[in-house]
Amino acid sequence: MENFKILKNCIISGFADEIDKSVDNQIALLKELEISHVEFRSGDGKGIAEFTIEEAKSVKEKLDQNRIMISALGSPIGKIEILDDFEPHFQVFQHVCELAKIMGTDRIRMFSFYLPEEGEPAQYRDEVLRRMKMMVEYAAAEKLILLHENEKGIYGDNAVRCLDLMKEFYGPAFQCTFDFANFIQCRQETLEAYEMLKPYISYIHVKDAVWEDGMVVPAGMGDGHVAEILERLDRDGYQGFLSLEPHLTDFAGFKGLEQIASVSGRSDGAAAFCQAHAALIGLLENVR
Numbered sequence: 001m002e003n004f005k006i007l008k009n010c011i012i013s014g015f016a017d018e019i020d021k022s023v024d025n026q027i028a029l030l031k032e033l034e035i036s037h038v039e040f041r042s043g044d045g046k047g048i049a050e051f052t053i054e055e056a057k058s059v060k061e062k063l064d065q066n067r068i069m070i071s072a073l074g075s076p077i078g079k080i081e082i083l084d085d086f087e088p089h090f091q092v093f094q095h096v097c098e099l100a101k102i103m104g105t106d107r108i109r110m111f112s113f114y115l116p117e118e119g120e121p122a123q124y125r126d127e128v129l130r131r132m133k134m135m136v137e138y139a140a141a142e143k144l145i146l147l148h149e150n151e152k153g154i155y156g157d158n159a160v161r162c163l164d165l166m167k168e169f170y171g172p173a174f175q176c177t178f179d180f181a182n183f184i185q186c187r188q189e190t191l192e193a194y195e196m197l198k199p200y201i202s203y204i205h206v207k208d209a210v211w212e213d214g215m216v217v218p219a220g221m222g223d224g225h226v227a228e229i230l231e232r233l234d235r236d237g238y239q240g241f242l243s244l245e246p247h248l249t250d251f252a253g254f255k256g257l258e259q260i261a262s263v264s265g266r267s268d269g270a271a272a273f274c275q276a277h278a279a280l281i282g283l284l285e286n287v288r
Helices: 023-032 053-065 086-102 121-141 159-169 180-185 190-197 226-235 254-259 268-284
Strands: 011-014 037-040 069-073 107-110 145-149 174-179 201-206 241-244
Touching: 011 069, 011 268, 023 053, 023 268, 037 241, 053 069, 053 086, 069 086, 069 241, 086 107, 086 121, 121 145, 121 159, 121 174, 145 159, 145 201, 159 174, 159 190, 174 180, 174 190, 180 190, 180 201, 190 226, 201 226, 226 268, 241 268
Parallel strands: 011 037, 011 241, 037 069, 069 107, 107 145, 145 174, 174 201, 201 241
Antiparallel strands: none
């Protein structure tokens, strides 16, 4: 049952650094679950943007030896304040682009800058677009794809501003990552977001959340309409990655998972990842 391809040509990936800091331990559980891709965000105590070229080559060799490919780099690009100096961050971005090529992926997860709590997002739009334009043009020249993730507190946190960015930059070098839980935490209804953004979506982050308090829960247990949107993705012909991002260790019911055979005796991170995977598989089994 490799990658459980129910949504046509979809492939399961995930943030394996939630399993463990150790790349070796990440690989071991991915292989056990028959997951052949990883959205690489960090490993062995370093975030991806901190990796040297040689370190990236070493991790790529280890992944290759275990037949695990990289679906995207889970980079922190765009996760700075809009009022911070952009030039040093752009240099980090250029380094991440080089790392992506070394690690065998053309996809880089990114964000659209944190905004001050005071003021309206519209007053920062021009600066957001200026910075985004620089990065999109650079990515296009390098034949890379920037995957914008909706995230609480950034310019593109809700569907309206995500759509604004897509209308400005969508194309071979700039596309949309859809994150259910992040939308819920921004008080954005996910079905509405999906219908607004579906022409631009090329990557999915699988985590769910509860509307009342934003608590992240296994897929299908929250208010993200994950099952219904998976069905719409299937109907609309989505072909891409479903990337697990568990964030479950703070879930109030997490300790109860110890009773489940697949997670019993594992570390919290490994158990949470197994539960997130099982929840997604359960939903996919019911997709038409």
